Amino acid sequence: MAAPVGGLEAEEGGGAGRRASAVEVSAPSDPAAPAPRCPHGPTLLFVKVSQGKEEPRKFYACSACRDRKDCNFFQWEDEKLSEARLAAREAYNQRHQPPLSRAQCIERYLSFVQLPLTQRKFCQSCQQLLLPADWREHSEHQLLSDISITQLRKPSQLLYPLENKKTHAQFLFADRSCRFLAGLLATLGFRRVLCVGTPRLHEQIRLTAAGDRSNTKSLLLDIDFRYSQFYLEDSFCHYNMFNHHFFDGKAALEVCRAFLQEEEGEGVIMVTDPPFGGLVEPLAITFKKLIAMWKEGQSQEDSHKELPIFWIFPYFFESRICQFFPSFHMLDYQVDYDNHTLYKHGKTGRKQSPVRIFTNIPPDRITLPIEEGYRFCSLCQRYVSLENQHCVHCNSCTSKDGRKWSHCFLCRKCVKPSWIHCSTCNRCALPDHSCAGPKDGCFICGALDHKRSNCPNIGIAKRPNKSVEFSFSLEKKKKKIAGVKVPSSVCGLRSDSRHCHHCVLLPGLRGDTEASKACFRELRLAGETQDSQNQRRKRVTFHLPWLIRNANFRMKVQTSPKVMILARVRLHGKTGADAWWQEGTGKAFRMGWSKPFHSRKVCIPKQQRAEFMWDSNSTACSFSQLK
Numbered sequence: 001m002a003a004p005v006g007g008l009e010a011e012e013g014g015g016a017g018r019r020a021s022a023v024e025v026s027a028p029s030d031p032a033a034p035a036p037r038c039p040h041g042p043t044l045l046f047v048k049v050s051q052g053k054e055e056p057r058k059f060y061a062c063s064a065c066r067d068r069k070d071c072n073f074f075q076w077e078d079e080k081l082s083e084a085r086l087a088a089r090e091a092y093n094q095r096h097q098p099p100l101s102r103a104q105c106i107e108r109y110l111s112f113v114q115l116p117l118t119q120r121k122f123c124q125s126c127q128q129l130l131l132p133a134d135w136r137e138h139s140e141h142q143l144l145s146d147i148s149i150t151q152l153r154k155p156s157q158l159l160y161p162l163e164n165k166k167t168h169a170q171f172l173f174a175d176r177s178c179r180f181l182a183g184l185l186a187t188l189g190f191r192r193v194l195c196v197g198t199p200r201l202h203e204q205i206r207l208t209a210a211g212d213r214s215n216t217k218s219l220l221l222d223i224d225f226r227y228s229q230f231y232l233e234d235s236f237c238h239y240n241m242f243n244h245h246f247f248d249g250k251a252a253l254e255v256c257r258a259f260l261q262e263e264e265g266e267g268v269i270m271v272t273d274p275p276f277g278g279l280v281e282p283l284a285i286t287f288k289k290l291i292a293m294w295k296e297g298q299s300q301e302d303s304h305k306e307l308p309i310f311w312i313f314p315y316f317f318e319s320r321i322c323q324f325f326p327s328f329h330m331l332d333y334q335v336d337y338d339n340h341t342l343y344k345h346g347k348t349g350r351k352q353s354p355v356r357i358f359t360n361i362p363p364d365r366i367t368l369p370i371e372e373g374y375r376f377c378s379l380c381q382r383y384v385s386l387e388n389q390h391c392v393h394c395n396s397c398t399s400k401d402g403r404k405w406s407h408c409f410l411c412r413k414c415v416k417p418s419w420i421h422c423s424t425c426n427r428c429a430l431p432d433h434s435c436a437g438p439k440d441g442c443f444i445c446g447a448l449d450h451k452r453s454n455c456p457n458i459g460i461a462k463r464p465n466k467s468v469e470f471s472f473s474l475e476k477k478k479k480k481i482a483g484v485k486v487p488s489s490v491c492g493l494r495s496d497s498r499h500c501h502h503c504v505l506l507p508g509l510r511g512d513t514e515a516s517k518a519c520f521r522e523l524r525l526a527g528e529t530q531d532s533q534n535q536r537r538k539r540v541t542f543h544l545p546w547l548i549r550n551a552n553f554r555m556k557v558q559t560s561p562k563v564m565i566l567a568r569v570r571l572h573g574k575t576g577a578d579a580w581w582q583e584g585t586g587k588a589f590r591m592g593w594s595k596p597f598h599s600r601k602v603c604i605p606k607q608q609r610a611e612f613m614w615d616s617n618s619t620a621c622s623f624s625q626l627k
């Protein structure tokens, strides 16, 4: 596949046709034609939209995996496949199903709990509960022994989270958020919770129910098959929320249906926390199918009722979610994650989490914890963040991100504190925005209410790094390396980074303003910091203006003779809703000996930020952008 779906998340949130290029879900030309299937169930039909125009040829790709490494299904909509290829595909799909059936998992689980404690082992390497007959096969693996019933009830602590952003994005609730959610559901009187992609909440509800005998039930639907080892058939279904596919067929679908329709659908809520990189539209279609399933079980007089839902998602998807579910509104509560360094609560994390709860439950029924910085606004009749002040002009507590917003009389609405009204654009924007630049929202997440430089996803690079300080000097006389010209009007960097209008530059760099006005193509960096191992390590972070995201750089490091250096390029998340730190993608390469400058070509594909790091006794490092 020509990587068309790779950029999906980048394009979500902004809506159709505003970006240079986006991939969107599309309606099939023939609605009766069934979508071809990959191992993750029916695929989705996508279309590439460039400059607002749809490319004529649509294609099918995996609904669940946004990285072709995870599932490389690709088929043009109008492509005809031979019988032999169809049969091969079917065989491939079969081979890529989980090794054990649901029934086998349950049988194994029942045998496992019967074992004495000393015989209960878990293989961390294979992420599998072991029965004595399996021990030999796993003897060389990393094993955990004496697995208690308490541990079995907390599989999300036993299993390692699948953080692969493009498929599972398994970011688990921090204890604080998990307890808050479980408590809120209990306070609201729900007796059944359909947990769609919320394994830790599922676990918490079951633990609480076991403790207080409240009998609250929970059913987990998740694509992570590992969970099937820990639950009987009435509490887990292997499920794909992007195409409403039950991997175990009709029997599993019936489990879900019965769960939703119990007590004529009374007392049930759906809570979902999908991977943030996922497209809103297919999720909305799925949730509507679950709602329809719940409705079938309702009596006539209840037909006006809605299935209560908590959809946990970043706040900048508000307009997109409300487009599909107009009765939803966003709560101010900031949802925290354990294994997510960025999305943590303001007080403890490095950054305020942008993740919120969207719900159709009236906000006056939802109490947010005062001790965590929420207050009740009697005018809005809802709990809001302490900083979120009631605006008398808007007659509402208007902040979306937890900061105090200010009212603009010209725009007739409240705007972010850092914005000012621009008479050229006739709207509020960041002071250093480009009036000539694209006016259609943020290039990272696509939201219309902010630009990329103010995007909550931009994260790490913008924060000043106290331990590293760089200085640079312009080397005009040096042999010039051709640079790519970026017109200043499209350069997305803030003016306070003193960037050159024509180059990619480094936020936080301090330097000569004259120099930054000139078109310089080579930067010289000097600076260092110590890391924990007392190694010398230098690092610099690049912001790439949106236009030149596919950029080649030359990195040159000057080493003292006979010093081998290890350089590393780290890419910070792709564009899009989950521009998170991507630990795993650091590409390390060695650079040779003794020559005064060693150079390497580095390609930064589509990322918005990249970090260059080098360990060495090197005296200087320079970067230049190549054509």
Ligand SMILES: C[S@@+](CC[C@H](N)C(=O)[O-])C[C@H]1O[C@@H](n2cnc3c(N)ncnc32)[C@H](O)[C@@H]1O
Pocket: 063, 064, 167, 168, 169, 170, 171, 172, 173, 196, 197, 198, 199, 200, 201, 202, 221, 222, 223, 224, 239, 240, 241, 242, 273, 274, 275, 276
């Ligand atoms: C952002 S995490 C949410 C976990 C939640 N915060 C918790 O702690 O319970 C996303 C969850 O959705 C699941 N998931 C990812 N893709 C899915 C898909 N296509 N269908 C169903 N579940 C999926 C992941 O396995 C993961 O459990």
Ligand SMILES: [Zn+2]
Pocket: 038, 039, 040, 041, 062, 063, 064, 065, 071, 072, 073
């Ligand atoms: Zn697939």
Ligand SMILES: [Zn+2]
Pocket: 123, 124, 125, 126, 127, 137, 138, 141, 142
């Ligand atoms: Zn093993």
Ligand SMILES: [Zn+2]
Pocket: 377, 378, 379, 380, 381, 389, 390, 391, 395, 396, 397
């Ligand atoms: Zn208010």
Ligand SMILES: [Zn+2]
Pocket: 391, 392, 393, 394, 395, 398, 406, 407, 408, 412, 413, 414
């Ligand atoms: Zn206002």
Ligand SMILES: [Zn+2]
Pocket: 408, 409, 410, 411, 412, 415, 420, 421, 422, 426, 427, 428, 429
């Ligand atoms: Zn304004």
Ligand SMILES: [Zn+2]
Pocket: 422, 423, 424, 425, 426, 429, 433, 434, 435, 436
């Ligand atoms: Zn302007």
